[in-house]
Amino acid sequence: MSDAAIKKVCVIGAGTMGAGIAAQVANAGVPVLLLDIVRDEANRNAVAEDAVKRLLKTDPAPFMSKAAAKLVETGNIDDHLGKVAECDWIIEAIVERLDLKQSLYAKIEQHRRDGTAVSSNTSTIPLAQLTEGRSEGFKRDFLITHFFNPPRYMRLLEIVAGPESDAALVDKVAGFADRSLGKSVVRTKDTPGFIANRLGVFWIQAAINAAFDLGVTIEEADAIGGKPMGVPKTGIFGLVDLIGIDLMPHLQKSLTGTLAKDDPYQAIARTQQLIEKMIADGYTGRKGKGGFYRLNREAGKRKEAIDLATGDYRPQAKATVPTGAAAKGDLAALLAIKGKVGEFAWAVLGATLSYAAGLVPEAADDIVAIDDAMRLGYNWTFGPFELIDKIGAAELAERLAAEGKPVPPILTLAGDRSFYRFEEGRRQYLGLDGAYHDVVRPEGVLLLEDIKRVSQPLVKTASASLWDGGDGVAILEFTGKMNALDGDVMTAIGKAIPLVAKQYKALVVYNEGGNFTAGANLGLALFALNIAAWGEVEKLVAGGQQAYKALKYAPFPVVGAPAGMALGGGCEILLHCDAVQAHAESYIGLVECGVGLVPAWGGCGEMLDRWRKAKGMPQGPMPAVAKVFETVSTASYSKSAAEAKELGFLRPSDGITMNRDRLLADAKAKALALVEGYQPPAKPEFRLPGDGGRAALTMAVEGFRKRGLATPYDEVVSASLAEVLTGGEADWVDTVSEDQLLKLERTEFMKRVRDPRTIARIEQMLETGKPLRN
Template identity: 65%
Template sequence: MDTAIRKVCVIGAGVMGAGIAAHVANAGVPVLLLDIAKDGPDRDAVAKGAVARMLKTDPAPFMSKSAAKLVETGNIDDHLDRIAECDWIVEAIVERLDIKQSLYARIEALKRPGTAVSSNTSTIPLDHLVAGRSEGFRADFLITHFFNPPRYMRLIEIVRGKDTDPAVAGRVEDFVDRNLGKRIVRAKDTPGFIANRIGTYWLAVAINAAMDLGLTVEQADQIGGRPMGVPKTGIFGLVDLVGIDLMPLLSKSLTATLPQGDPYFDTVRPMPLVDKMIAEGFTGRKGKGGFYRFDKATRTKYAIDLATGEYRELQTPADLPADAAKDLGKLIELEGPSGDYAWAILGRVLPYAAMLVGEAADDIVAIDDAMKLGYNWKYGPFELIDRIGAGKLAARLRAEGRAVPAILDTVGDRTFYRVEGGQRQYLTRDGAYADVVRGEGVLLLEDVKLRSEPVLRNESAALWDVGDGVVCFEFTGKSNALDDKVVALLNETIAVVRERFKALVLYTDAANFSVGANLFLALWAVKSGAWEQIEQMIGGGQATFKALKYAPFPVVAAPAGMALGGGCEISLHADAIQAHAETYMGLVEAGAGLVPGWGGHGELLDRIAKAKGTPRGPMPAVGVAFETISTAKVSKSAAEARELHFLRASDGITMNRDRLLADAKARALALVDGYTPPEPPVYRLPGESGRIAIADVVRGFRAKGLATPYDEVVSGRVAEVLTGGDTDIIDVVTEEALLTLERRVFLDAMRDTRTQDRVTHVLQTGKPLRN
């Protein structure tokens, strides 16, 4: 029996259903999106409208506008029979049991046997959903709870019913893992599953405690934010992000389904302030504002007063004591509102999570993964308990006369996680330790580090043996910025790999591959007049990247997150790129008044010139490269990076972040047999005639107010490199000559005080200066 999922049907074109359909299309899989039939000439208007809206939405549900072509639209009345073409049917309609059951009856009569059917519900038990359905339908049914937005949130909670066929569920799980890039958490069929049950309780506890203790929203977000590993939004900022109007809906759902006696009921109380905010349209970022508000006209940030409900200018709370900001045990022991608030949150939320082991999930790993992936916590509840001390937490609960969850008694004074023999282990419900098992084909650098020492290391980079003759070069500096120490270790690495290994992968587990060169060091060198040092930095980087390119072994770059400036350039020098789907790649130097200095011009030119569809002649490739570099274009996905020619057609894209290193390693090994370094490119560039044509275009942009005076200067420098400097269209420009020109132009730009102003502004604000 063919078990591949080649086409998917999503029923329900609301925000979630449409987002799921878009993400299936992102994976390159055709999808049929159905919704109700609309009265009028176009009965498919609801589903079509959803696709049209997504093409305008930011952040974009589609990784490339071309992915939208894989979404077919229709309506349930006219096209439901087409589910027979599909291998997986996802129901994402309104959360009403009667409507869902009516739809399932129709689906059962039309689908092929063995076709998986899943619901995206987060509130209705699976047993209720399949009540009255046949044995065959129940075998094909499961819950697949995506998190919004489906493209960006890595968590999917999957619930199997007692009658679900493991083969059917396994087929869906494999697809959402490999094709959709999700990390699967298996949840039990309980209200809210894992993440929303704990997350909703956490937010309710935190908001109530802030009001009870008389804290400002800024104080609450400071205490309940980064010290606890919560995203920089904090508590109230996160509610603004997800939507304040969602709070009463989640509360209603959980109070209707949770068993009596659940601690969640203690958090439910009238919230007149929230009711007032929703009624007046202050529903968070999607509305007129929320607990925080930004006035665009005056460029002023406001926060709401939790006592009066009135807005006032944003206040910066006093810093927490340094040790308490880093040590949760000290934070909850602080005397006064800060310690009281920290304990009010952690002293309730952590025992609540511990109580759910065995009820909502089989083990602590599932609960920790659900909160880290679903709510972007840096640490899961049990990792937080380890940071406090399980015995210390249990003792304080007992001292307050509160119940201690069984798993806390089981762990005692031990930790929930430990490393044994280079293997991370977790505490099971029976008190033993078991290995944290990764899925087949998953390789994480964090696991490699537990069982080995680096082959090479300095302050900014490290080299790790990842097995089978492949080593991994990891950037380790702040934001993975590239500096002279990275360049130095790369040079050592090339020699080591040549002697002892087969291939090299450039990769990091960090959220961002590299934000580029360390501009702070460059600016410091300029202010110190250390021009020789700057020239060495540029020339040394160019030489090292070319040594990497022409090394006698394969090099594969595996970027994820931001790969900007030098992070993009080093990737362009690899034999192949295996990029995570969420890779944001670009040569952004122009935004800081600079030009790419480590070979980026030539590498991008070569890619564009060789790409299918690029017209012959020197000017087409130059024109495309100029637009990309001079406007500092950054791809919003790996698919878009391919459209911008940062990725070749032959380069790979990995949807699941957990599989990126393994995929890159496999790609490197596949290149080993018969490997020969690439031939150096030669360029035919237009010279002065090309620069004149480009300058005319830039002047037009400036006349329209689309470019600043210094943008015109910077663009001229980019054009000078891309057109080959003092050359003619009949001349051949070597790679080395282009590097020499690039280096000179970079240094000219660095000497310009207007560039120095831009670099300073970027370092201070993270944004480009429009001078």
Template identity: 65%
Template sequence: MAEFGKVAVIGAGVMGAGIAAHVANAGVPVLLLDIVPDGADNRNTLADTAVARMKKADPAPFMSPRAAKLVETGNLEDDLDKLGEVDWIIEAIVERSDIKRDLYAKIDGVRRPDAAVSSNTSTIPLATLTDGLSDAFRRAFMITHFFNPPRYMRLMELVTGPATEPEIAAKVADFADRRLGKSVITAKDSPGFIANRLGVTWIQLAVGQAVEQGLTVEEADAVIGRPFGIPKTGVFGLLDLVGLDLMPHVGASLAAALPEGDAFHTSRRELPLVERMIAEGYTGRKGKGGFYRLNREDGGRQKEAIDLSTGRYSPVQRPRLSELEGVRNPRQVLEDTGRIGRYAFAVMGGTLAYAAHLVGEASDDVAAIDEAMRLGYNWKQGPFELIDRIGGAYLVERLKEAGEPVPPILETLGERTFYRVEDGRRQVLQPDGRYADIVRPEGVLLLADVKLGAKPLLKNASAAAWDIGDGVVCFEFTSRQNALDEEVLTLLGSTIKLVKRNHKALVIYNEGTNFSVGANLGLALFAANIAAWGEIERLVSLGQQTYKALKYAPFPVVSAPSGMALGGGCEILLHSDAVQAHAESYVGLVECGVGIVPGWGGCKEMLGRWQAPGALPGGPMPAPSKVFETVSMATVAKSAEEAKDLKFLRKSDRITMNRDRLLADAKARALEMVDGYQPPAPHTYMLPGPSGQLAMKMAAEGFARRGIATRHDLVVAGELANVLAGGGCDLLDEVDEDTILELERESFMRLVRTTATLDRFESVLETGKPVRN
């Protein structure tokens, strides 16, 4: 594994500062430099201001306060010689090749001979950047194009030149992969590389054709949104997110760099409305609004969309497009003979054809182009995966009908698909017409690949268990949003028995967007509405029994979350022997927010963690108070690092930066624990009883007086306090786990019978947020 002891970033703008923050997130010291502004009292003011801004930003560039402390600030006049101390120098300054080359000449005079140097440029070819520089510098130089925001966007495009030393480039790629969590895509030294060249073309087509064909903003986003696996922002919402003022600069740079006959030019339109919006400060979310805005007049929050013909805003209207009702297949949209189909083909047909033209020019690898669009623009499927869904032969036919040139790779494809499965291996079409296996990097194990050549050991409607080799079983949630229901709990119980008989260890993992959003509230609400209280209590008891069996299983259990692990999903982690968490894991016990208390052992496990030696001062009260503070506020950790601070994760739990390496790391962790494994010993608790319960209730009433807690929040907090205080236990009593589980179950059942809690369930299911009652 490549290791860098220290990294430098030059340029403290949004991108440069964000890259520096993410290097620090990897636990690596980073030097952030910028120029000295004229007349500045603080010569490091640009870098200092950037770090201060990032500490307050939301979403946060830093994963923890500890990461921020790893950033050393400086300036290019006083601290240039410090570049001699670093292993990788990343340039992220203004997009002007002359200014960049002047900087490189200064870097070349102070850097270590073995240090890597890269530019974060998104538009300037490498050959232009290195023109006139020394051979030694060109050997160390490459382009590493990060995407904004660097912490959250997984794509990094890597461009090397003919003089770049392969060993230095490989070291950078490995560090970016393992330590920064990036999917590193190798691109050719062509304008815009892969993602922006294709993505900007797509955006220009979408906006220009909407204006020409008279679609509203809402209609355009609906047409090329869900049916094509485009994020719910659509293209206009995406432009608002990244900033309308950015796109003209990127588009102009690409237009200047691409040859006259390139299809990119046909996607460009003069858009006076957009020019006017930018001039008036309507640059998107960072400005006064964009294609969408929030109208806050008279204290309201009315979402509005701009009329592309008049430039006036009006309330957002859900588009009434009968052609899209129930449509999920992109080909159905393209086959529409009306304006919807015309718009869809003009935008997506043009984009997919352009992607095919880029094979051999931007990249020789179809799978790399797909990956670039999935990760750089959050498409659910890449362009060639979409072509497989649509039908390559159909696309060729439509292109010929429209008089458009057919890309060579589509001619090569014929009636076939770009991807196929052969002998349990996924293969992709090569430019020469043959298929080749998709080979994962060493240390990458994907459950999707396992499934291609295997059948589940166990399976039902909501979960499955898979053999991932070496005696390890992977338990996977498969329900919608990986919500937990009786099917999940039942199969998990069966899986525990299976592993006990025939295997060595269990990993709990899935490749959904979120590990689990918690219990299925819809089923709970249905049961409550028909007064099936016994069924609800049975499900609570089943969860408690299953999680307890998981905790005391005679083999190692490792959970591997990514995304949200909330409520019952968090409780799975709390009952595991170890957690191998993706860095972007958002963990919390959020039950109080929806009007209940954690019912599957979350309270007892958090009490145990805060009562562990050294966690807090001694005595029965500090731990319950700390858990009450965290759980009553439905606190969610915004990173795996923060989850350790809140004790949702232990200090000994490990973090994987690259999502694709999570399963392999979790499996390795489980196998490490097999020899000599012993399940944990049962735990008892010293709890404060009624006096502690009263103290916690008084704290909640203080929140209510400040307007932070609602009337029902106080009811929920009272039940939580009852559980955490040990009910009516005496200060001298030792409370066992089963007693706390019983208190959890009783409090849960009292709350689920209240109208206010059921109103919160209904609100979450309808709007995604609980009503404040």
């Protein structure tokens, strides 16, 4: 069965999770029916309707665009359950009560079509209990699909199939979740908590216990158990604040009630009077009055943390964090630190990694599923078995044995061997049979990390590399710190073009960093500005313009493939590509005005050309200019690839890939599709409005400043942008060439970089990551 067979989905339960799942289905462009109970006879659909309204106001946004929200049809279970017959997948996401779920399934069974997938989003109730009393046909079509919150942003989807589940139907749901919903699917067994929550709750409980027992402050706990262990910057207590302190007792009760009495979690599950009091007093984390951390607004927004010994809030302290190798992920060095730092690290790691080792094969067939679940579900940089490799399985086993603790069989099996290894460029994992097996990528997944493992770069500079992506497609990768753009990137482009033209069919611009690129290297630019190296700055601007136009007019197709931030110069390189295949979570924009600059690598001309050709755009020189000015002067950027199309940073014909792991393969396919008969684009010429248009734009910004919506320097920067977009000295009857626009960009850019107010904006952005409103 093809996942394309899923053309409509029904979600029953419009709470936070159910509504979020419905939004992600709509983000995939698939119609979704959202149902809930009747609470208001005057408006029987109020619960589902209010959920959609809430989604549209939520930040970060569950919908990738407002258009997606229109794909959600609302209703109620009493009146509209018969509509499930129109759906190919029914997702139940109601409260975690077995009796209510079973009652709902009995009703669903009366209406659904045979062969329609039915799944529960439960994270606590075994599948066998859910389907008890149902028909053979219902059991065949039933599975568990455990999403993580928020469904748009969390990639993990745990899928549990029962012994009677139709394997082909399960594959159909998994395929749809992968390609259309962007999920990384982990197949798990029908055990309490499955993988991620079972291990994640254990890890959190072990860390909280250790902090209380060892007298470690929450700042110290988060510093030790955060970055050094590859855990997100929230650390452990910060994570509990994020997910809700009041959720923890429910998870604990669920696991203690369903896990075997001899399960190691039973021994560490305990309550803390302080935490119980915090919940009772409304200190449930970020959603409440505060949590382990809080912002005391009565004390001038002072950051505070709770003292675990006294229960009182105090000013947040800067924790003494591990240094040297321990701070950089050397777990052996971290565990060797004397005193409470090493003791806390061992209390968390020793218990958690030992517990993870015991979950194979109980919760999953192999270690890869365990590692994937924790990386995807809890945003760990490394999975548990990857962390064990950093310590050494033998060393971990030896320390556990020395303390009289049980040693999981898989640690004994590994002995002195690592759980992962590379063999002839292939990543392999240690199986329960004692042999190594290849880590197999799903069909249609191509990762640059795999290509790099077995090849050498065709071109390499300090900030970029060119790789052979196979099938005649080369891949240009940014490699500098945070993938920032500088002269070395432009040099790499200059070297890549003749090589690709001679030996390859097409080029894809892509990387696997957290962000495509946040734009030009501001730190390098600031250094040049502080020493008044204006010639070097102008040389960088001209070099970027030359490199980007060389890409645009290269004799082969160029496809951009961004994921994450593609801002400033990163947006401009995409604007110069023949096509873009963007990950759904791409945040694209020309944000230079925010740091007191104007786009100067050809972005102004490319945006003008795009908007004047846009469907439905009024004719004449002013409409496109006004649209681009509005977007660029406000440093607007898209919150998704779908929104990037609305803002003009992507074309209507550009592609969107939902699953991050499929982006490179999709971009490569798009590039190859452009090869036959490819011709570079013709150089554009512009009719721009000149002085009259510039005056209109200036008056508009002046109005915003008088209303407090723009600062005095915003007005100055906007004037520079207006000078470019309206054609400088040109009159509306004149023709402005692309080269003339580039010269205008350079001129206005250099005016702004010489202004101390721009330098102040750049300095604050580098120091705080926030714009200066001067």
